[in-house]
Amino acid sequence: MNVQQASFRDLGAENTGEQFIDRSSFPKRIAATAAAAAADAEDVDRGARFPQKAIDTARTERLLGVQIPKAFGGDGASIFDITDMCYALGRACSSTAMIFAMHQTKIACLVRHGTGSAWHEALMRRVASEQMLLASSTTEGQNGGNIRYSSAAVERAGAEISLVRNATVISYGAQADGIVTIARRDDDAAGSDQVLLAITKDDYSLTKSVEWETLGMRGTCSAGFELKFKGNSDQIFPEGYDKIHAQTMTPVAHLCWSSAWAGIAAASVERAQAFIRKAARGAGGQMPPGAAHFNAARMTLAKLRAIITANLDAYAAHEHDERALSSIDFQSSINLLKVEASELAVETVMSAMRACGLAGYRNDGDFSVGRLLRDVLSSPIMINNDRILSNIATTSLMSSVPTSLRD
Template sequence: MTVQESALRNPILDDREQLLLDRNSLFLQRTAAVAAQAAAEADDVDREGRFPKAAIDATREHKLLGMQIPVELGGFGASIHDIADVCYALGRACASSAMIFAMHQTKVACLVRHGRGTPYMEALMRRIASEQLLMASSTTEGQNGGNIRASAAAVGHDGDRITLTRDATVISYGAEADGLVTIARRADGAAASDQVLLALTKDDYTIKRTLGWETLGMRGTCSTGFELQVSCPSDRMFTESYDRIHGQTMTPFAHLTWSSAWAGIAAASVQRAQRFLRKAARGTGGQMPPAAAHYTAARMALARLRAMIVTNMDAFAAHEYDERALTSLDFQSSITLLKVQASELALETVMHAMRACGLSGYRNDGDFSIGRHLRDVLSAPIMINNDRILANVATANLMSAVPASLYE
């Protein structure tokens, strides 16, 4: 520690509290630098439908791609709260950058939480921390419509090697990634739900583009379709079955980080509405325009959205390694419905913000434009379709008692 750093230490705090403060300050500074880079190219990324290279390069420079990797493997050992806060900050700056970061961290979480003790998985974690590898997501397949609990393609086994051919209709940022995590049936003859997870680097697979990505929003995620061909050693497969990884890690991390990114988009739209109304009020001697009521509604919706995310995040963090708690019907229902509620509430927030700005928000060529934010957040209810989720949760919740008290 330098003399300057020592002088800045708060004598009232104990060592554990100071360490937490130092780490939070470290992430805040790095996140702010990355968000600034993301914001600078956000409009171009959206307009051109291109990968946000400068923003992702900045996450590498500031070592955020490996922030979740345990300290002993070269990372910062970041918590879900740390990661979600980065997603929120990036969502305020550039939705595509935020979603790429969220998907990457969800895949890294699978390694951190289910890859310990496996030499290959631990070596990959070290590489992510040292080389700042970007891991892509390949969960959507063929015509499954986002049902990631059923796979068509199966892993082929030949001694200590495996093969896989997969019609991956979406591999987000697949062409730009250094590796990917994908799902498949355990073997030929296995049921569609008998799945395994694979963590691969570029040496393990090839991709051939089959579909484009010309979309309304989230254009910079470059979620094109590919034929995925895998040939690699069998240690690329997680030893745990995918159903456990899905319930304990994939779903909680995905829904918490995605929701945080959507909340960031919503916050950016509210901030623009605030700036618009302040300017309008200055021009009329302090009189607020009629649409100001929508700004109040936007602030209320954003507050509910943030509170909902934090409540679910705290619940997950409190039982992060308690398998019984994580697999309980109450937790699974809550974390699954978070995706539905957050996606709808983020959209509601952005719509209120746009109406608060009126034509200035509707325009694409002004300082108060909310068009990009609206188009990006419209992806939220569609990304793993909310109707599918609600139908599945309704069936499961038939077995759950309706609470008889506010405090149950």
């Protein structure tokens, strides 16, 4: 594997049977966005500020609406296209990659579960034409990362609805043009009886309650807010959140996040490779002590890319099979992807740091890995791995053990 490689799939043209999707422009458009992100990455991290230049470039390149179907003004990009883009942006700027990944996860929910709803189809057209940036509000109060339980409930008054939510984290909430959020169906509903809402900036207000001063991923600007919304019941997705969560929210989020983390890992391996080459040239061809750590970084990166690709193939194969997506085996696998990918990404960057030695530990110089390490350390605690493993422990016992390599 070449660490310079920037994608999981070759991009070309595809006839989906409904629309002809021309992917030929995707590499150039994402390369322009990645270049803007890379040029600003250090300053974004230093100032813990939103990567405005990168997102503005994504708008100019019409990437924020790239996943919207062609019928609604987008490009009809597939999950393979989107994860390739997350990977490319991860190599350039971690915060930009994570913002893009979260936005595209919301878009996937809109496309899959909003088609057929006049309000949501109109929003898709707006995303495509205005290049709206959508944020996510799934955590609240003391629930932490338990997004299958909501405290706040939708209040109803005829066709009008309202919501007040103590959102402990809304990544880039202040910069977004809209938010996709969850809530209890109504006052009498159980915490797990949830609905998904798409709300736009003219419908809600945000009052900051928690600042964002963190070790890494500083440019995601993931502050906490009190969210107050008033709108129309048409803004509620027609399908229950339990279905959206299993079929789209979880798999797309984990695939996009993992791809962004893999991009961060690839950037660290690239720096380690450059360091080892320079050191070897300076020593007359003799490998420096860190060469073994570079090889370890390459191996873990290869493993990381392989598990992402395997899960991409599995999701794509069953993308429209509701029963398969809701199965114990698929849900366990896609949740374990998040755990494994985050751990491997951290391991890869740590090995790259050791390969570079002091040059990687420094915050200045061409071989610095510090920012990449700080950013990737967010991955095991973003929806905490321990929570995921605890949640799937019981269901995993019900899943059969494969009897052959091809099962």
